Amino acid sequence: MTLVHELDNEGHSLHLLSFDYGQRHARELAYARKCAERLGVTYDEIDLSSIGKLLKGSALTDGTVLVAKGHYAYDTMSATVVPNRNTIMLAVAYGIAVSEGSAAVAIGIHSGDHLLYPDCRPEFIEAFEQMEKTATEQDIQLLVPFLHLSKSEIVTIGENLGVPFQDTWSCYEGGDVHCGLCGTCIERREAFELAGIRDPTVYASTGEPG
Amino acid sequence: MTLVHELDNEGHSLHLLSFDYGQRHARELAYARKCAERLGVTYDEIDLSSIGKLLKGSALTDGTVLVAKGHYAYDTMSATVVPNRNTIMLAVAYGIAVSEGSAAVAIGIHSGDHLLYPDCRPEFIEAFEQMEKTATEQDIQLLVPFLHLSKSEIVTIGENLGVPFQDTWSCYEGGDVHCGLCGTCIERREAFELAGIRDPTVYASTGEPG
Numbered sequence: 001m002t003l004v005h006e007l008d009n010e011g012h013s014l015h016l017l018s019f020d021y022g023q024r025h026a027r028e029l030a031y032a033r034k035c036a037e038r039l040g041v042t043y044d045e046i047d048l049s050s051i052g053k054l055l056k057g058s059a060l061t062d063g064t065v066l067v068a069k070g071h072y073a074y075d076t077m078s079a080t081v082v083p084n085r086n087t088i089m090l091a092v093a094y095g096i097a098v099s100e101g102s103a104a105v106a107i108g109i110h111s112g113d114h115l116l117y118p119d120c121r122p123e124f125i126e127a128f129e130q131m132e133k134t135a136t137e138q139d140i141q142l143l144v145p146f147l148h149l150s151k152s153e154i155v156t157i158g159e160n161l162g163v164p165f166q167d168t169w170s171c172y173e174g175g176d177v178h179c180g181l182c183g184t185c186i187e188r189r190e191a192f193e194l195a196g197i198r199d200p201t202v203y204a205s206t207g208e209p210g
Numbered sequence: 211m212t213l214v215h216e217l218d219n220e221g222h223s224l225h226l227l228s229f230d231y232g233q234r235h236a237r238e239l240a241y242a243r244k245c246a247e248r249l250g251v252t253y254d255e256i257d258l259s260s261i262g263k264l265l266k267g268s269a270l271t272d273g274t275v276l277v278a279k280g281h282y283a284y285d286t287m288s289a290t291v292v293p294n295r296n297t298i299m300l301a302v303a304y305g306i307a308v309s310e311g312s313a314a315v316a317i318g319i320h321s322g323d324h325l326l327y328p329d330c331r332p333e334f335i336e337a338f339e340q341m342e343k344t345a346t347e348q349d350i351q352l353l354v355p356f357l358h359l360s361k362s363e364i365v366t367i368g369e370n371l372g373v374p375f376q377d378t379w380s381c382y383e384g385g386d387v388h389c390g391l392c393g394t395c396i397e398r399r400e401a402f403e404l405a406g407i408r409d410p411t412v413y414a415s416t417g418e419p420g
Binding site: 044045046047048049050051054055082083084085086087088090091092094095096098099118119121123124127128130131132133134135136137 | 254255256257258259260261264265292293294295296297298300301302304305306308309328329331333334337338340341342343344345346347
């Protein structure tokens with residue numbers, strides 16, 4: 001959401017896309033819509049739920065897989081990999097960009113994603129942008145301003161832009177408030193702490209993951 | 211559909227995917243399902259209709275754009291380009307392939323598609339397969355056995371495999387039978403003629419496009 005505020009602040013005309021791929025944390029969609037309303041930008045929710053059901057084995061889309069507690073680490077959090085998720089979302093965004101004559105597509109990938117998710121790494125970004133030149137015969141840029149930034153650096157940028165962090169969502173569980181203990185909650189808590197910025201998030205627990 | 215019969219004939223274990231992207235010619239989906247039942251292979255229809263609405267300006271998805279009559283040619287048929295369509299469909303197929311541990315993804319692109327559709331060209335296929343290696347960290351092959359074949363050569367292959375051509379669909383119009391006059395109908399008619407194979411298709415008209 002910090003990405004949207006940053007691009008809006010830079011004066012770009014935006015079309016915000018969010019994706020329902022059957023994730024447990026569909027609550028993030030409501031916050032995306034609220035963000036678009038706040039900034040007065042076009043918003044569309046892309047329904048990919050028929051795909052989510054087929055992307056088996058991920059804790060994010062498969063109700064039978066548990067979301068791991070604790071820090072991101074390959075052995076515990078690899079269950080949260082939704083295969084090819086960014087590829088699919090970016091391909092859709094590029095199709096719409098061609099339709100609308102957009103100059104660029106942007107995605108908020110950050111450095112913390114690199115270890116676990118291959119479709120968040122710089123070499124993927126480069127390969128994808130090149131592939132789209134052949135697919136569309138156009139030179140639509142792929143903007144990844146946070147690619148080499150940490151979550152705490154992004155929190156700092158967001159704070160300076162006035163992002164209402166209480167209206168953002170990270171938790172991979174489907175609860176009413178952030179669980180506070182899954183990998184993405186732990187990283188969210190640490191990001192605010194490292195940035196020295198007050199965290200307005202309501203967490204079900206702020207203890208250590210068991 | 212000839213592709214599915216060919217791969218089945220080669221002994222591959224198949225998962226057939228068809229895509230509803232809001233195309234006028236949704237009739238092709240029913241024939242895809244029938245093909246899967248005939249061969250006894252897994253079948254899934256992917257609902258991308260929420261995307262189709264956003265891919266504006268294509269005669270295939272936008273009810274306000276007319277489907278051009280006559281031969282494929284850049285000036286008349288460019289309205290049938292759905293931007294990034296193959297990229298989106300292949301990205302979905304690769305996600306499912308990773309989930310299921312598949313060795314390959316196949317698509318029935320043929321040489322007649324190259325002029326008009328950039329995401330049907332050999333350089334796209336190569337760039338896409340490379341990109342997916344970075345996106346998935348796996349070496350899933352992209353099979354395009356018809357890439358350099360003409361429609362009449364594909365008809366010949368299909369005839370030898372016993373493909374029931376009366377249960378296949380090409381027409382871009384949404385009628386009850388093939389219109390016989392749109393670009394893809396003209397090419398279908400010519401393909402059978404060139405191959406010297408009886409065409410079982412019912413056409414509304416077999417005249418020259420006016």
